Amino acid sequence: MxxxxxxxxxxxxxxxxxxxxxxxxxxxxxxxxxxxxxxxxxxxxxxxxxxxxxxxxxxxxxxxxxxxxxxxxxxxxxxxxxxxxxxxxxxxxxxxxxxxxxxxxxxxxxxxxxxxxxxxxxxxxxxxxxxxxxxxxxxxxxxxxxxxxxxxxxxxxxxxxxxxxxxxxxxxxxxxxxxxxxxxxxxxxxxxxxxxxxxxxxxxxxxxxxxxxxxxxAGAGFFEATISGKGGHAALPHHAVDPILAASNVIVSLQHLVSREADPLDLQVITVGKFQGGDAFNVIPDSVKIDGTFRAFTTESLMQLKQRIKQVITGQASVHRCLATVNFFEDEKPLSPxxxxxxxxxxxxxxxxxxxxxxxxxxxxxxxxxxxxxxxxxxxxxxxxxxxxxxxxxxxxxxxxxxxxxxxxxxxxxxxxxxxxxxxxxxxxxxxxxxxxxxxxxxxxx
CATH class of the missing domain: 3.40.630.10 (Zn peptidases)
Known part of the structure; x- marks a missing residue:
């Protein structure tokens, strides 16, 4: 001291x-x-x-x-x-x-x-x-x-x-x-x-x-997802597995967690604020990264969102023949109450x-x-x-x-x-x- x-x-x-x-x-x-x-x-x-x-x-x-x-x-x-x-x-x-x-x-x-x-x-x-x-x-x-x-x-x-x-x-x-x-x-x-x-x-x-x-x-959590597919020529998408399309559907589906799964009186937010993928206009990339945050006013709602975010990301990626990993930064950015x-x-x-x-x-x-x-x-x-x-x-x-x-x-x-x-x-x-x-x-x- x-x-x-x-x-x-x-x-x-x-x-x-x-x-x-x-x-x-x-x-x-x-x-x-x-x-x-x-x-x-x-x-x-x-x-x-x-x-x-x-x-x-x-x-x-x-x-x-x-x-x-x-x-x-x-x-x-x-x-x-x-x-x-x-x-x-x-x-x-x-x-x-x-x-x-x-x-x-x-x-x-x-x-x-x-x-x-x-x-x-x-x-x-x-x-x-x-x-x-x-x-x-x-x-x-x-x-x-x-x-x-x-x-x-x-x-x-x-x-x-x-x-x-x-x-x-x-x-x-x-x-x-x-x-x-x-x-x-x-x-x-x-x-x-x-x-x-x-x-x-x-x-x-x-x-x-x-x-x-x-x-x-609100309490808040953060997530990062990597969605991996198979790169290829933009003119031949059937030879590739497009992670950009998968990630796009992931983002749309994440919004349904609030609009269709949350009680309208229980305020919640999910926002994807970062989308990174691809380096050229005519190339399908191998992978895409998305980062976001989720907010709610009860710890129970935060935990429910966390669980469903992971399920939606991995599930939607699978629908589009991609693999996904999700990181919630438990050590660096723990869930804030x-x-x-x-x-x-x-x-x-x-x-x-x-x-x-x-x-x-x-x-x-x-x-x-x-x-x-x-x-x-x-x-x-x-x-x-x-x-x-x-x-x-x-x-x-x-x-x-x-x-x-x-x-x-x-x-x-x-x-x-x-x-x-x-x-x-x-x-x-x-x-x-x-x-x-x-x-x-x-x-x-x-």
């Missing part, structure tokens, strides 16, 4: 040219809670704090790193935590970082950000465009890290008011790599009673949040966000077929996940995540930082544990 000595407040703020107003006249007590949340947001919106978060986000954006390769991102995070005299563990889950702010005693509450980028070439032309060919922060994880560091700064400034310990979870490999599982295995949730997460959303207006109790985001928000945290989420933003800015959201490995944390402890709005008419439409044209509205960063801090601090105040947990042991190294 990295141990950092606490510095006086004036030294912590010395990174800024202009002093930042702090809540020296307030404490995180049950009186005036609404006003305190608004002051935390005001702190995050201070130009120096805002510019600092923007700078962090842009550094990470220009240097995107894939899952379990976030070495420079992790180093940047640790440097910032060192600057703030925040104690942390590293490495956790290969490149992950887990920080601690507060009393170092129960109760413990966690707030989380993911760090990894996507395999995608950025098409947005700006000064901080990705410098790493074929890699891009197209899902906002760069913003998530900046916001969690912003929350760390807020909480550190008010550490004396915390009624327990806030755990900062900087997680690798959310994009299909099950980084959350490795973080849990590495002890990131040790003694933690609840966890909160945010994700920037292009379809939710700025200064609003949206979520729902119960199932919120649905993201299910704990019902007992619903009011906490609503009250914190409502006191800060106004209750009219806290919206209910329909179930969403996107997947989040935050779900692994929710399988272990109560958790609540929400969307943070960044849509602004003045900016025009923002592309969806996983688009090479994806953009971040950086005006959302202070809202995310302040909400993270408030979710955690108020939880510690309102959800004191009746039976103290064992104190966390200190180690020089994880």
């Amino acid at each position: 990295k141990l950092c000595m606490k510095l006086p407040l004036v030294l912590v703020l010395s990174v800024f040219v202009v002093p930042v107003t702090v809540l020296s006249d307030s404490s995180l007590s049950s009186n005036g809670v609404s006003e305190i949340h608004k002051k935390l947001l005001s702190f995050a919106q201070n130009p120096q704090v805002f510019d600092w978060m923007v700078g962090i986000r842009r550094k990470i954006h220009a240097n995107p790193e894939l899952g379990y390769e976030e070495f420079e991102t992790s180093e940047l995070i640790r440097a910032e935590l060192d600057q703030m005299s925040i104690e942390y563990k590293h490495p956790v889950g290969v490149t992950g970082v887990v920080g601690f702010i507060g009393t170092q005693k129960p109760p413990f509450v966690a707030i989380r950000a993911d760090m990894d980028a996507l395999t995608m070439q950025e098409m947005v032309e700006w000064v901080h465009k990705s410098k790493n060919a074929g890699k891009m922060h197209a899902c906002g994880h760069d913003a998530h890290v900046a916001m969690l560091l912003g929350a760390a700064k807020i909480l550190k400034e008010h550490e004396q008011d915390l009624q327990g310990t806030v755990v900062l979870v900087f997680q690798p490999a959310e994009e299909g790599g099950a980084g959350a599982k490795k973080m849990i295995a590495g002890g990131a949730l040790e003694n933690v009673s609840a966890i909160f997460g945010l994700h920037v959303a292009n379809h939710v207006p700025i200064a609003e949040v949206a979520s729902r109790p119960g199932p919120f985001l 649905p993201t299910v928000n704990h019902k007992d945290l619903r009011e906490h989420f609503r009250n914190v966000a409502g006191d800060m933003l106004g209750f009219e800015k806290v919206k209910d959201h329909q179930r969403w077929m996107g997947s989040e490995d935050f779900a692994y944390y929710q399988e272990a402890i109560p958790g609540y996940f929400s969307f943070l709005g960044m849509a602004d008419d003045a900016l025009g439409p923002l592309p969806m995540p996983h688009s090479p044209y994806f953009r971040i509205n950086e005006d959302a960063l202070p809202y995310g930082a302040a909400l993270h801090a408030s979710f955690a601090a108020r939880y510690l105040l309102e959800f004191q544990q009746e039976v103290p947990l064992p104190e966390r042991e200190h180690h020089d190294e994880l």
Whole structure:
């Protein structure tokens, strides 16, 4: 474990040219809670704090790193935590970082950000465009890290008011790599009673949040199929066994699993997003590869889809005289469970966000077929996940995540930082544990 000595407040703020107003006249007590949340947001919106978060986000954006390769991102995070005299563990889950702010005693509450980028070439032309060919922060994880560091700064400034310990979870490999599982295995949730997460959303207006109790985001699995036939001349198909035709019928048949086998009230999706086969217009190839994903809101539905996907692919290939192998990436990309928000945290989420933003800015959201490995944390402890709005008419439409044209509205960063801090601090105040947990042991190294 990295141990950092606490510095006086004036030294912590010395990174800024202009002093930042702090809540020296307030404490995180049950009186005036609404006003305190608004002051935390005001702190995050201070130009120096805002510019600092923007700078962090842009550094990470220009240097995107894939899952379990976030070495420079992790180093940047640790440097910032060192600057703030925040104690942390590293490495956790290969490149992950887990920080601690507060009393170092129960109760413990966690707030989380993911760090990894996507395999995608950025098409947005700006000064901080990705410098790493074929890699891009197209899902906002760069913003998530900046916001969690912003929350760390807020909480550190008010550490004396915390009624327990806030755990900062900087997680690798959310994009299909099950980084959350490795973080849990590495002890990131040790003694933690609840966890909160945010994700920037292009379809939710700025200064609003949206979520729902119960199932919120779908569980997801991935598959790759190789369909093998016999190559030949395109003019003589009867001398060949065409895997392209077989694969085409496989894709059509896979859609029937949702339209004709799934309960219409049980939301499911199967999408084939990759089809590779052939090198010439007049040659039937020997084999074709298809890759896809399947989504559902229950583990039972996911397992049923997995079973039927394999049956359909191998069966349809056989009908067309081909052979097929199917890989579900159980080790590299294990089945991700649905993201299910704990019902007992619903009011906490609503009250914190409502006191800060106004209750009219806290919206209910329909179930969403996107997947989040935050779900692994929710399988272990109560958790609540929400969307943070960044849509602004003045900016025009923002592309969806996983688009090479994806953009971040950086005006959302202070809202995310302040909400993270408030979710955690108020939880510690309102959800004191009746039976103290064992104190966390200190180690020089994880």
